[in-house]
Amino acid sequence: MPDINPRASEHAEIREAVRAACAPFDSAYWQRIERESAYPDEFVRALTAAGWLAALIPEEFGGGGLSLTEASIILEEINRSGANSGACHAQMYIMGTLLRHGSPAQKARYLPAIASGACRLQSFAVTEPATGTDTTRTRTTAVRRGDRYVVNGQKVWISRVQHSDLMLLLARTTPLEQVTKRSHGLSVFLVDLPDAESRGLRVRPIENMVNHETNELFFDDFEVPVENLIGEEGLGFTYILDGMNAERILIAAECIGDGYWFTDRARRYAGERVVFDRPIGQNQGIQFPIAQAYAHVRAADLMRYEAARLFDDSQPCGAEANLAKLLAADASWQAANACLQTHGGFGFAVEYDIERKFRETRLYQVAPVSTNMILSYIGEHVLGMPRSF
Numbered sequence: 001m002p003d004i005n006p007r008a009s010e011h012a013e014i015r016e017a018v019r020a021a022c023a024p025f026d027s028a029y030w031q032r033i034e035r036e037s038a039y040p041d042e043f044v045r046a047l048t049a050a051g052w053l054a055a056l057i058p059e060e061f062g063g064g065g066l067s068l069t070e071a072s073i074i075l076e077e078i079n080r081s082g083a084n085s086g087a088c089h090a091q092m093y094i095m096g097t098l099l100r101h102g103s104p105a106q107k108a109r110y111l112p113a114i115a116s117g118a119c120r121l122q123s124f125a126v127t128e129p130a131t132g133t134d135t136t137r138t139r140t141t142a143v144r145r146g147d148r149y150v151v152n153g154q155k156v157w158i159s160r161v162q163h164s165d166l167m168l169l170l171a172r173t174t175p176l177e178q179v180t181k182r183s184h185g186l187s188v189f190l191v192d193l194p195d196a197e198s199r200g201l202r203v204r205p206i207e208n209m210v211n212h213e214t215n216e217l218f219f220d221d222f223e224v225p226v227e228n229l230i231g232e233e234g235l236g237f238t239y240i241l242d243g244m245n246a247e248r249i250l251i252a253a254e255c256i257g258d259g260y261w262f263t264d265r266a267r268r269y270a271g272e273r274v275v276f277d278r279p280i281g282q283n284q285g286i287q288f289p290i291a292q293a294y295a296h297v298r299a300a301d302l303m304r305y306e307a308a309r310l311f312d313d314s315q316p317c318g319a320e321a322n323l324a325k326l327l328a329a330d331a332s333w334q335a336a337n338a339c340l341q342t343h344g345g346f347g348f349a350v351e352y353d354i355e356r357k358f359r360e361t362r363l364y365q366v367a368p369v370s371t372n373m374i375l376s377y378i379g380e381h382v383l384g385m386p387r388s389f
Contacts, residue, residue: 323374
């Protein structure tokens with residue numbers, strides 16, 4: 001059967017190489033990881049060794065020096081292979097904050113180690129239990145005392161902490177009542193995680209419906225060196241916005257990969273499964289939902305490329321990044337439903353991998369930003385409608 005992605009020939013070398021890196025991690029591997037509720041460490045190490053997780057790091061620091069467009073293709077192909085980028089994708093979208101706003105000393109210290117795999121930057125501590133996506137009301141504080149910031153507070157849904165060496169942390173350095181704008185007074189820090197639990201950080205794992213390592217964090221007089229402050233104190237919110245645009249585009253690419261995977265699985269099964277002496281794909285009730293899901297994946301894919309183009313050209317891309325994430329998450333979820341329905345009861349069987357991927361792609365309706373928050377953004381910032389919250 002032909003490749004259903006008409007742009008598969010673009011960046012063919014990257015696509016083929018990523019597929020080759022993912023090939024040893026077959027269905028049996030992911031089923032074992034799922035069964036054991038384990039972290040796919042071998043998979044992450046293989047991608048690191050191949051250089052894919054250092055794609056956005058400049059060549060002078062040992063990275064690939066690739067564009068966000070190329071990075072998005074890497075994540076698309078990982079998910080298209082049947083794997084789950086959620087175990088390692090943060091190292092790409094977190095990178096923007098360090099690359100664009102980190103000091104020369106920070107880049108020299110950390111980037112070569114991240115590129116080589118000696119150090120993992122896989123965790124981003126922003127969300128809090130009381131504030132959710134209302135980031136400007138962050139309650140975690142960082143108070144400077146001499147050459148240290150002392151952090152106190154709580155974070156939730158912070159992924160890969162137990163499999164990361166570095167974490168980006170957003171904390172309030174100026175009380176909310178002392179700033180003229182809610183987004184002011186927030187700062188971003190690089191946190192060294194080895195031995196952090198002996199220095200005032202408590203980590204509580206959260207069990208969830210996807211095999212996705214995520215945690216609740218408690219900071220109790222946790223000290224961060226002043227030199228680990230990224231950029232200027234108080235401007236952290238603007239720094240993470242850069243990273244959030246990259247995050248939305250890259251997550252969109254993962255959803256595109258999922259969407260093509262589901263569509264491909266559905267159309268293959270529909271052509272092979274014979275009931276009442278005919279392939280079920282001959283029935284419009286089966287064929288049309290798959291075709292419609294494919295159309296939506298293709299449309300979302302185009303928005304992904306447009307958003308990535310603007311980002312790579314250093315053009316404003318907030319609207320396009322949000323639209324790409326919204327459309328791609330919706331398209332992958334529609335494709336997942338069509339695929340599961342096409343397979344009927346077999347879609348629920350672990351051996352087909354559909355139920356696993358079904359749960360994984362459902363996450364993107366909620367995280368890393370919910371569909372409703374994106375709709376609010378579009379209503380206010382694109383359509384000029386009154387702020388809804």
